Amino acid sequence: YSKVNRDNETWTHQLELGWVKVTNLQPNTMYKDVLVPRDPLGKESDRQMALRILCSERSPVGGIAVKEHFEVVVIPLQIQITYHFYKILLAFFFPGETDEDDDVENKKKDKKEKDKKKKEAKKSKSSFYIDVDSEDIDKMRERAANNNTFVYVKIPEVSMRVSYKGEKEKNIEDIHDFSIILPTFEYHNRIWTWFDILMALKNDSKRLILSQAIKQKLHMRSRVGDETPLxxxxxxxxxxxxxxxxxxxxxxxxxxxxxxxxxxxxx
Structure with a gap:
């Protein structure tokens, strides 16, 4: 890890990892090796790193940190993960945050409660003020404090072999040992938290993985059997x-x- 401070009130962080491996230590798990490089790094690899993170910053604007350039470069990886392990990681790195896919029902309940409060407020003609939940205010303040202005975000193209097991015994999204090529992801001028970046990458990757998985399924017959097109x-x-x-x-x-x-x- 290195940090460079400049005279023009800008600075740069750089983190490099020569090797990375994530192991699931939960008992009776389907996948033990969650994340490992697909190709072993040789000694004469010209300092090729398994993970390289670059972040250039400048002075905050309006109390919001400004990331001018944020880039994450990884070598080809093999990822094997279950829904349960994903939830554990999410709770560890982002306590209190909820995945968008799991938050649909909670949003519906919150909407019903807010609609009920609005109706009660309308019935009370003598009231000039509407009570606001203090927890909502605290969440808004905390989120504002964690916001960053990302001028430019880049995650270059990378190939992966992905296996995923959903929450139930059988899931439509279950995949096993799929070869996936994720294109370069770029984002410009976004006000995000670090959790927002993760969700954006997850949603974009999920859409592409599903698309490529369907294509592989459609062409599986012609690859294994004869060359007759479907x-x-x-x-x-x-x-x-x-x-x-x-x-x-x-x-x-x-x-x-x-x-x-x-x-x-x-x-």
Whole structure:
């Protein structure tokens, strides 16, 4: 780690790790090695680092820290993670924060409670003030204190092999040993917390991984078997199986025959 202070009230942080490995120590877990480099780093690798983080800052504006350039460079990685382990990491690094995907129901409940308070306030004609939850104010202040202005954020392209196991026994989003190429991610002029950056990367990566996973599924037959391309009907069937599961579509494929009275019967 190194830090350089300049005379023009700017400074730069740089962190480099030659090797990185994350192990899941939870008992009876599906994946022990959560994160490891795909290709071992040789001794003559021209100081190639497994992880390099660069952050250039300047003086705060309006009390908000300004990150002029934030860049994260990683070598090709193998990632194997479960939903449970992801939640543990999230609670450790960002206590009190909630993943957007898990926060839908909580938002619905909060909306109902706020609507109820508004109705009660309207009924009270003699009241000139509306009570505001002190917890909401504290959260807003804390979030404002943690905000950063990110002028430019860059995460260069990287290839990965990804395995993920969802919360339930069977999940649509479950993938195993998928080869993924994540393109360069760039963001400009965002007022974010560090948690906001994580969620933005997670959502963009999730969308691309799902897209590439479907493409791999669609072309799996032609790679393994003959070179005959899939028809439009076969591609649509494969998409439905990826999204809904094969069992839900099994009942639609059963042949039917008509009885003497014109009613269809399953064989």
């Amino acid at each position: 028809t439009d009907v076969q591609q649509e069937e494969d998409k439905m199986k990826m999204l809904l599961g094969a069992k839900l579509l099994a009942g639609q494929d059963k042949p039917r025959k008509k009885s003497l009275f014109g009613k269809s019967q399953e064989k």
